[in-house]
Amino acid sequence: MTQYFDDLEARNPEERAEAISRALPAQIAAAQALPGYGETLREIDAAAITTIADLAQLPVLRKSDLGRAQGNAAPFGGLTTRPAHGFSHIFQSPGPIYEPGGTDHDWWRMGRFLHACGIGKGDIVQNCFGYHLTPAGMIFENGARAVGAAVLPAGTGQTELQARAAHDVGVTAYAGTPDYLKVILDKADELGLPLKITRAAVGGGALFPSLRSEYGERGIACLQCYATADLGNIAYESPAQEGMIVDEGVIVEIVTPGTGNPVAPGEVGEVVVTTLNPDYPLIRFATGDLSAVMEGESPCGRTNTRIKGWMGRADQTTKIKGMFVRPEQVAALVAGHAGIARARVIASREGEADVMTVKIETDAENGDAFADAVAETLKLKGRIEVVAKGSLPNDGKVIEDQRTYE
Template sequence: MNPFYDALETRDPSAREAALLAALPPQVAHARTASPAFARILANTDPAAITSRAALARLPVTRKYELLERQQAGRADSAFGGFAAIGFGAAMPRVFCSPGPIYEPEGVRRDYWRMARALYAAGFRAGELAHNSFSYHFVPAGAMMESGAHALGCTVFPGGTGQTEQQVQAIAQLRPAGYIGTPSFLKLILEKAAELQQPLPSLTKALLSAEAFPPSLRDWFAARGVAGYQCYGTADLGLIAYETAAREGLVLDEGVIVEIVRPGTGDPVPEGEVGELVVTTLNPDYPLIRFGTGDLSAVLPGPCPTGRTNTRIQGWMGRADQTTKVRGMFVQPGQVAAIAARFPQVLRARLVVSGEMANDQMVLRVETLEIAAGLAERLQDAIREVTKLRGEVELVAPGSLPNDGKVIEDARSYR
């Protein structure tokens, strides 16, 4: 049996990179032409010049909160704030809503959200029944997975959420080959099946998402005969990365260009450093260019042991939005980046907020090779100028700061 969904997964990395970069200028041009929001965001951009990752990195990042703000501001003219390149009607069979609310369009292309690749890696095959317990209302998760399963040739039981006893009954009687949904709900189903003394021998695999999936829970499922695999995606972008049998990180999907940037900026970080996932999608219906997910991750070195050659990431490692209130003022990661950018000697910076309630203290810890006279004092002045707050500065050696993606660390005691 072929272990790969298609030949794209085993391409030479240089061929993949060339194909992605070749698709970039027309996608940027399409976004400017067909999406009123990106016509404004990219007004001063020459699409023909965006032929490298360095050129891409010079474009502005549109973060999720900015997408929400633009949708809210432009909702009188468009439910999608001008980001969608298609409108209501035959080209858009469904619309979904994520918390915010943020509205997402669904186009008509086969496997619109590109989930078939993740399902295949999790072991799902044509001719099988999949029990889909993702929600089918408001959010797109249920439809995402169903369209991917249909593209594989699977039949889908739309179980949705809730009604645990009925879920057990349906699985026992329909005998699906696998489960699709959150790991926590699968655990509830298996626990209810044990309580009812109802074996579920057909259920041997699962594609899990939307929650953390620690190894301890993976082992718990395995002990009950279910091999669980995870994938990472968003309602805006569809699939971003998926787990393979190697269990060594998540392999990037073939239809996205992913960057890891320093939180609060659009600047790519070195391989292995934790930062925010920024994604450019090649979807023509919803052409998001440098979309900041707000999620932290890091690139893993080397290829996947399964033979897939695309880049691997660590998986979800937390949230990048570390905005913190200090002495009644909001301090944002972008402000820390702005302070560091003023000093070429600064390699990395991390603002540590400590103390107890109503007694906040700020210390900017700075990695630097060059401890020039007066550097700490100039940094203190920059802190006051940018944040309007006083803070201390601690100069440290390169490599001293944790590699966890945090630009602002809230170490205060709230007890």
């Protein structure tokens, strides 16, 4: 029998709809009172927005809107109900975009996912998400605290030390990007260090079936979640591994990309999320990610809506090695270096790892001269391939994702 994180996961549709009818008007009213929303919500009757369908009346909030708002009212753009000093943490993501963070019980709602992974009291989680400026490390640490697990705050890099720590400490669970666990496991094998990891909670990149299968052969049950720095956990896998179950603290819509218009059930569209977090009431926040609603309920007994998981980007923004690379960053690379005529970022896979290749149209013969500019502007190191001027396709793309997700 399924042991739920809380009773909310097994509510019947009527109970959940009733809860939403109470929560939505209050959340929208709270957002209306914030200066960051300006006039966008002023004419809305918050009391009349009581269903998910009613949300279609409201405008969509995009990442670019956050950037503009924060430029006018740092650091959070007047979109939080607490002042900056009222939060436990302040994070910076590429853009830069600033996000608040709390240490209240399960503030990011990641405990629900870790519980579904079977992680709890008695576990030691090796948290390999980044702790520097960006919030992923603290998001998962907060979730581990919610389920009573201890944390080894490993962050990224230093693989040999990571493998030794996992062995010495007796780590039982991993949290991080899908492919980095394999790097640690292979290094531990190389060093002759037996590990006790039996569960993995991953995010920040695609979990390919071949990689999940390899972990399974090593005795590691690996599940993935869908989360963002702004929203926290949005949806997560259960052991049933049939789609992703929408978290109880958010409302998810699937809309036609670039609009706020809901698509027909089952159609692929852009994921738009309204969070019920009273500290940071994001209303109809467009993630830029593509997904679709699945019919029915999960065999695990959790009753909330399921989505098919991450199915690509509604724009060219692409996640590589757990970090977003955006078209505006590629434009900045070209604008900031006189020797670059045009550039194109290629995301591919080698084995089970992401690879970023940056093709640069230039008269230069050696791409090494651009390595520092690429790393600084794109926030990732990658291969640099020099190509002749005029040779890149004239198709409007500056980021091309060649990875497949089957």
